[in-house]
Amino acid sequence: GESVGLHLPTLSVQEGDNSIINCAYSNSASDYFIWYKQESGKGPQFIIDIRSNMDKRQGQRVTVLLNKTVKHLSLQIAATQPGDSAVYFCAETGGYQKVTFGTGTKLQVIP
Amino acid sequence: EAGVAQSPRYKIIEKRQSVAFWCNPISGHATLYWYQQILGQGPKLLIQFQNNGVVDDSQLPKDRFSAERLKGVDSTLKIQPAKLEDSAVYLCASSLTGTGTEAFFGQGTRLTVV
Numbered sequence: 001g002e003s004v005g006l007h008l009p010t011l012s013v014q015e016g017d018n019s020i021i022n023c024a025y026s027n028s029a030s031d032y033f034i035w036y037k038q039e040s041g042k043g044p045q046f047i048i049d050i051r052s053n054m055d056k057r058q059g060q061r062v063t064v065l066l067n068k069t070v071k072h073l074s075l076q077i078a079a080t081q082p083g084d085s086a087v088y089f090c091a092e093t094g095g096y097q098k099v100t101f102g103t104g105t106k107l108q109v110i111p
Numbered sequence: 112e113a114g115v116a117q118s119p120r121y122k123i124i125e126k127r128q129s130v131a132f133w134c135n136p137i138s139g140h141a142t143l144y145w146y147q148q149i150l151g152q153g154p155k156l157l158i159q160f161q162n163n164g165v166v167d168d169s170q171l172p173k174d175r176f177s178a179e180r181l182k183g184v185d186s187t188l189k190i191q192p193a194k195l196e197d198s199a200v201y202l203c204a205s206s207l208t209g210t211g212t213e214a215f216f217g218q219g220t221r222l223t224v225v
Contacts, residue, residue, distance in 0.1 A: 034213070041218070042218055042219075043115075043202050043204070043216030043217050043218050043219050044154065044202070044204075044216045045216070046213045046214070046215070049213065089153050089154075091153075098156060098159060098166075098167050099144070099156065099214060100156070101146075101153030101154045101155070102153050103151075103152055103153050104151075104152070104153050
């Protein structure tokens with residue numbers, strides 16, 4: 001069936017460096033993409049979203065890039081901080097707001 | 112603004128027993144979701160409500176799982192009888208009506224079936 005997946009299960013980054021988390025999706029009908037951050041023992045927390053008619057969106061220290069040609073999504077975190085350590089999920093939605101999550105990437109920030 | 116409330120936080124039961132989880136969404140949110148998150152995996156949608164109607168329950172194991180959202184506010188998810196593979200975190204989320212709106216998650220209920 002349709003799925004959303006991630007290239008790397010674990011990413012280690014030095015504090016202060018930029019992080020890039022990648023995601024591939026397979027449902028070409030998806031029209032809305034979301035990045036969630038999940039800390040241990042907590043539910044997923046919304047970070048940033050992007051619609052399919054956009055290719056880039058920026059937030060505070062985060063940027064999401066969407067490449068519909070190759071069905072690829074990425075999350076860039078600038079000046080990574082220890083508090084950014086968590087599991088990051090990309091998710092996609094089509095009609096009726098059904099949200100499908102990928103398996104997640106664990107970001108480890110090295111002090 | 113109060114977030115999504117779930118209870119209990121933790122539950123340990125023996126296989127073949129029954130268990131129920133409760134969720135109170137953010138006030139005014141018409142859409143409510145129940146997700147199952149097995150350790151090391153992303154959340155999997157079990158059921159989605161729009162007010163008190165079911166929008167999607169295609170991945171809900173209906174022989175043992177049931178959910179209801181009476182009056183379109185609070186919701187309960189029940190498992191009867193539980194199996195070992197049901198051990199997971201059960202997450203409730205809610206969102207405003209409309210395509211592409213942000214879903215807010217509760218802290219989840221960690222279920223361990225022994």
